[in-house]
Amino acid sequence: MIQPTAKLTPFGAVNARVNRASDLLGIKENYRKLLTSCWRETKVSLPFTDDKGEMRVYEGYRVQHNGVRGPYKGGVRYHPEVDLDEVKALASLMTWKCAIVNIPFGGAKGGINVDPTKLSDREMQTLTRRFVYSVKNMIGPYKDIMAPDMGTNPKVMGWMMDAYGLIHGYTPAIVTGKPVNLDGTPDRLDATGLGVAMITRRVLEDRKEFLSGKTVVVQGFGNVGSFAALHLHRMNAKVIAIGDVSGVVRDPRGIDVEKLMAHFEAKRTLVGYPEGEFATREQLDVMGIECDILVPAALGHVIHSGNMEKVKARYIIEGANGPITPEADDYLGRQGTIIVPDILANAGGVVGSYFEWAQNIQVHHWERAESKLELDKFMSSALLGVSAAAKKFGINYREAAFVVGVDRVYQAAVARGH
Ligand code: GLU
Numbered sequence: 153m154i155q156p157t158a159k160l161t162p163f164g165a166v167n168a169r170v171n172r173a174s175d176l177l178g179i180k181e182n183y184r185k186l187l188t189s190c191w192r193e194t195k196v197s198l199p200f201t202d203d204k205g206e207m208r209v210y211e212g213y214r215v216q217h218n219g220v221r222g223p224y225k226g227g228v229r230y231h232p233e234v235d236l237d238e239v240k241a242l243a244s245l246m247t248w249k250c251a252i253v254n255i256p257f258g259g260a261k262g263g264i265n266v267d268p269t270k271l272s273d274r275e276m277q278t279l280t281r282r283f284v285y286s287v288k289n290m291i292g293p294y295k296d297i298m299a300p301d302m303g304t305n306p307k308v309m310g311w312m313m314d315a316y317g318l319i320h321g322y323t324p325a326i327v328t329g330k331p332v333n334l335d336g337t338p339d340r341l342d343a344t345g346l347g348v349a350m351i352t353r354r355v356l357e358d359r360k361e362f363l364s365g366k367t368v369v370v371q372g373f374g375n376v377g378s379f380a381a382l383h384l385h386r387m388n389a390k391v392i393a394i395g396d397v398s399g400v401v402r403d404p405r406g407i408d409v410e411k412l413m414a415h416f417e418a419k420r421t422l423v424g425y426p427e428g429e430f431a432t433r434e435q436l437d438v439m440g441i442e443c444d445i446l447v448p449a450a451l452g453h454v455i456h457s458g459n460m461e462k463v464k465a466r467y468i469i470e471g472a473n474g475p476i477t478p479e480a481d482d483y484l485g486r487q488g489t490i491i492v493p494d495i496l497a498n499a500g501g502v503v504g505s506y507f508e509w510a511q512n513i514q515v516h517h518w519e520r521a522e523s524k525l526e527l528d529k530f531m532s533s534a535l536l537g538v539s540a541a542a543k544k545f546g547i548n549y550r551e552a553a554f555v556v557g558v559d560r561v562y563q564a565a566v567a568r569g570h
Contacts, residue, residue, distance in 0.1 A: 219258035227301025248557030345379020347500015372450025395438030403428030
């Protein structure tokens, strides 16, 4: 989640970054207006009957931020704190993210202000179908393609595809991140985490360092954190601690991430893992563990004014969306911490989505090795572009990522004759 600042809402905070990039690029006021506003903002009421037979109403949103580079693309989030401003901020971030990795999509985001952990499977499915029905005319495989985000998963995507198909006919490319046995791809599942690992390796190389033997701490063991840890481990980094809501597993010799994943798969918690040491969250703040690379890969604003001084990592790779508050970001920047921003670091997810969409459209399945190679190509060339902008303007990776994204969208807008 994106932290509002004293003066700015989440969307305002993203636009402050867009304006700063526009300053550096010399973009004039009329185009800035185009880049800092959303093309379409939709709010829908979602009435549905719960398992007790009671009628409930939730609010759903789909915001299409900017489509000059292609169909709108972005996830749908189920979270009790979802509101329009935050969805606008996240939609805008998708615009820049897709441009940074140079895939032919614009940016969108959706959400429902519901706590998915309190819904039964049937309730979740009913609400999902109602949402798709409510936005059915603004989405489409060449219009706006949805995907998972916080609180949603492949199962929900399968229901979305079915709901859309009941109205428009068989259309797998309407949504990505689908179950593998329903036109999904095995590569999408770990694409975000694999992309995090790939970008970490490339950032180190960019700074004349190597990943092999570097110590890594990962916060979050969900879809992003677990696969980021796994792939960093496979690339010979030493994952010395992994934390989530259940506590922290720590092993200075390096955690066997495959083993920990198998334990988590069976027990749904880190508790009880037989190797290394275990500490509760109260006993040990994972953010303060000394390491080379810290990967916050769960919720937003987990590094904030209250714990930023404890952070000892030299590199922070943002696996989650918005894990560092603006205040902590400034502080850590001044301390010399190298921060790789979410719109670059976790972009492997939407690149994986692009591959899934392309395969659905082509009705052709790629090989796993081919996808991995392609993902590395997209992540590496994104880093090259961001690194070049950082050097050219003397700015950090976050500012440089915005410069690359904003410039590509601006150039496309001009080329369209806007
Ligand atoms: N929700 C993910 C993100 O924030 C993935 C979006 C997508 O694959 O379209 O990047």
